[in-house]
Amino acid sequence: MALLNRMDWYDIARTTNWTPKYVKESELYPDEMCGSMGIPMEKWEVYDEPYKQTYPEYVKVQREKDAGAYSVKAALERSRIFENADPGWLSVMKAHYGAIARGEYGAASAEARMMRFSKAPGMRNMATLGCMDEIRHSQMQLYFPHEYVSKDRQFDWAHKAYDTNEWAMIASRHFFDDMMLTRDAISVSIMLTFAFETGFTNMQFLGLAADAAEAGDFTFSSLISSIQTDESRHAQIGGPVLQILIDNGKKAEAQRQIDISFWRAWKLFSVLTGPIMDYYTPLEHRKQSFKEFMEEWIVAQFERSINDLGLDKPWYWDQFLHDLNIQHHGMHLGVWFWRPTVWWNPAAGVTPAERDWLEQKYPGWNDTWGQCWDVIIDNLVEGNLAKTYPETLPVVCNMCNLPINFTPGKGWAVKDYPLEYKGRLYHFGSEPDRWCFEQEPERYAGHLSLVDRFLAGQIQPPNLAGALAYMGLAPGEIGDDAHGYSWIEIYKQMRMKKAS
């Protein structure tokens, strides 16, 4: 039997919009789920997916991808990454799996919403494949770390993290729930597939793959770069949607959704991806700095694609470029300082050689962030470990749910961006964070940050032990310095040399 060329039947097979007989169109496609902004059905039917894939092709290609990733894993089982890798690298994996694996199931649900409620048939097809992609991502990223669970309980957080109220998880969930689980199909296509997947996922799945390959972890490198080949296809769902919105006078709304998602993704990546690239990954294995990866993926590639669609840079673009130099250093310092409250062991990453690297990549680092680390290092050298732990809570932003932090040193200009809404005072770490809230206050108003919960008496007893219990951190899971403070030896030697 001769097979028809795909292009000879694709358009006909895709024509799956028909006139409903037993229900009204508005019942088949309720607006809360569709979000079609009043644009009529026939305008959605011009949607033409740029990256076409049929179901038989999909099955064949995905099978090949899975065979590749699993066979690399099997072949390298003996390389004993867990035993041989630097502890900082293990922390990279722990943070990655916990923050991401279960979120992929959330993404499957978001794709399923587009699959059912998109008015464009081509979009439904793409989302069907996208949904299966995301199930694959979750399953693989739960399966791969599973072999380490018996060796190290922190790896159990690949599965456990999403069910806890651990603070980084609250932040992560707040973002992903906002973008994926509580938006209509059109908003999902813009905020998740376009803004997040053509942009930020490249940082975590390709930028990090480059570091993984340098670190000799080819299993992880192969896994995450393979996952990104799915993203590369289904991330294209959003592009034609943006075109339809622009053509139908909805450019401002499209832009607004991109601006919200982009800023929120940036904040999450400043705590997740920034520290692992610039501090946890062993110095000799860093392919590029976090800022350089951001320049490659987000500025040069993603922002250029926004421009080509006829959209504008997010309104806070200059601030974003400025914050690329600083924000993640503060996040890293905070994560290390509050290290008992995370499910991985943060690597300090501040030996003299690492500081030289930081100074070179981020001129002025020693005069700012370095000054805070100097105090921590002094305390560690003198054996005052207790002084390197926090005694208070940070102020947490009511949008990103991350500690509000600014550059220390001479230029210290800490600022709260408050907002009173219906009698409650909210705090934000930046103007764009507050702006996100103001776009749709009711969406966010009821949420309590971890600190809000603490002050409301929800965390008992109100001390570190109570907080750890609330966050689900059991003994053996509580974070500590990745290298057991062994890196402080070089500073001790330097002091002894100076003294003698």
Next chain:
Amino acid sequence: MTTKNIATADMNNRVGPVMRAGELADAIIEAAREDNPGKEIRVDDKRAYLRIDTDDEMILRRETIERNLGRPFKMNDLEVDLSSFAGRIETGPDQIRFYLLKHI
């Protein structure tokens, strides 16, 4: 690929695939050169991935990839190693095209 000035890093016309490293990526580099005569093809090797790009438009033909691989190749099999790409994409059974609508 990083520049001296991040503020203008988006002022580029780069288009092309970002491939996972391997024999397919090598064949794509050759195909990019053959199928886009007269254009400079840049390759940024990041070990795990290779960014292969040129300005404004890049075409990759199935036949050229097939010849460079030395085995039959279906255009949509590119996806196995196509991790990302710069510019827009247009996929067909015999060629794939990366492009931008606006030159800046």
